[in-house]
Amino acid sequence: MNNKAGSFLWNFRQLSALVLTSRRTVRLDPLRFCRSKIVNPNWNPRNLFNDLDNGMQSSVRYLFQDALLFKSGEYDFQMKDISTVPTVTVDRLFCPRRLSFDSKHSLVADGTSDDELKKINFHHDISSEDLLTKETKPIPFNSRKLSQECNSLSDVLDIFSKAPTFPSSNYFSVMWTIAKRMSDDQVRFEKQLMFNHPAFSKLCEQMMREAKILHCDHLLFSLHAMVKLGIPQNTLLIQTLLRIVQERMNECDERCLSVLSAILEALEPCKNVDILRAGLRLLVDQQVWKIERIFTLQTMMKCVGKDAPIALKKKLEMKALRELDRFSVLNSQRMFAVLAAMNHRSTVLLNECSKMVIGNIHGCPFKILISIMQSCKDLRYYNIDLFEGIADYVTTTFELWKLKQVLFLLILFENFGFRPIELMDLFMKKVVDEYKFLNIKSIVPILHIYSSLNHFQKCQNKEFLDVMASALVGCLHEISSERLLNAVFSFCLMNHFPLAPVNQLLQKDIISELLTSGDKERNAHKLHILNTCLELDDTPYHKFIDIALPQRPSAPLYPHTKVEEVLSSLLGGEEYFAKDVQLPHNYHIDFEIRMDTNRSQLFPFSDTNVISSSDIQRVAVLCVPRSAYCLNSTHPRGFLAMKMRHLNVMGFHVILVNNWEIEKLELEVAVTFLKTKIYSTEAIRTADVNVQGTY
Structure with a gap:
């Protein structure tokens, strides 16, 4: 016992010597972990959803630059009467992290000497015996068991209010686990109950007090759960945790960096997010060759963003090419969206992933197909084999798809100028057979696709155009002028002129509206083409646009x-x-x-x-x-x-x-x-x- 007391006193003197070397005030954490603090004797935890409009400012630490900078912003922290202290480096032997801690207790800070440290009870007084018991025998917390026992987010908060345990981050993780099992409508309802629950603010306050001493993975997983639960990004809770993560980025291993990447991907740009993203880029640049998991690599690639340095993008591309042999089907499917998020077109990488996607296309979910096509559009990547493989797969499994899904896929194909003949024939036949699904939101895109790609089928073309014209006539009472123009323009390209839509479009008030609102130049161009078709094509109309249209600019001349x-x-x-x-x-x-x-x-x-x-x-x-x-x-x-x-x-x-x-x-x-x-x-x-x- 004497040996333990002597060791404690020796450690305490060493720590005091370090503290006294600075003329500024240091606040010690309950676990004796000496860390730079922002000390404000008048600060108390307030409503965490305060908009912080009363001149609040934040202290943001750039750990990777070894500097402490203060910046103003809408969601910053208060700086009045705040004193800052430099980080004191203490050997890990003096600052063990794995000790238990009751988050209800803290140490006073300003103006307190080493011999006068006093404990403050935030809630109620407890005996030293109770404190010793809690520190040495923490209450076990089984997250999996709790997530199985609770059926709602409020149930978790009820359990927390009865017997809070350390760490409080587990409660947020459990709530996010439960929320993932719910439907979207149920999640919205449960979130509202969560925000209104009396224990929610207490849980957030406890989370902020414990954040400094949590393990890095616990901190990041809980922050990820908070973001996914919909806690507003501009709250004091989220911004405080983001700042703490900045201070502890060097503690992140590969798993933590993956979680941090997912967090940054879900957040909107702000000062703290931008700082974290910049820090993540530096860490990724240093550790890229040490990354082992493909999923982690792709998450980091997606997070570094479009404005990352080209050298970093190239380095990540080379790392991905080295790991191609280890790519799973899911990795190959995901790589398209990853490269699109980086705005980096790696043709070699995309070609190899395309082969993997084509070879394992059957069973690919619709969401993945749309993501691949959208990413190809963003990257301006045209792979005819990939497009034909997707089109053939949807054609052979056509009856399994909803018409809205096929339509959305055809819209993406049209963006590439790709004409999947068999799929468009099938869709045309389905439209004729099941025309009741047509509405104003589907008529105009369908007409645009078939007119743009100039697709027709001799045996069914007239029947298809008649069905589309009939469906358009049924929507004339609710269609906007611009949509009506787009629909009639598509009919003109296909040399078809339905009577009622054209007559409604040729009204003077509609023409005037099109020439004075919206995309006026585009509207005028389409009206010129409509007038040309009415004059040159074999139509039953003898009436033309009698309003003077703006003069069309002459087409640019290219030397041949x-x-x-x-x-x-x-x-x-x-x-x-x-x-x-x-x-x-x-x-x-x-x-x-x-x-x-x-x-x-x-x-x-x-x-x-x-x-x-x-x-x-x-x-x-x-x-x-x-x-x-x-x-x-x-x-x-x-x-x-x-x-x-x-x-x-x-x-x-x-x-x-x-x-x-x-x-x-x-x-x-x-x-x-x-x-x-x-x-x-x-x-x-x-x-x-x-x-x-x-x-």
């Missing part, structure tokens, strides 16, 4: 030097073609050639007599970018298909030249290629015979 050179070599000179021809209705063609109706003889533009002849065939050569086609095909998308239709009405024979193909060809090969497109088959065959006969 390679095609011009090929045409000059093929046709025998520039007098046989015209370039950059502007047509009525704001249509533009890159090159125009004039030939006879058999497309075997050329006419120069200088011959005015031929121009007035009725047997002339005008040929329009359009240089088309890859985006004008559906992905990985030569199927024209909606606007190009409409332009070709209108050029035919205006008397042109349309020839499409793919820019990316013609640029790769040598001049002689390109001349042969265009010759087969411009001249008719009979003319080419005759020319070949004549050439052979000359030898």
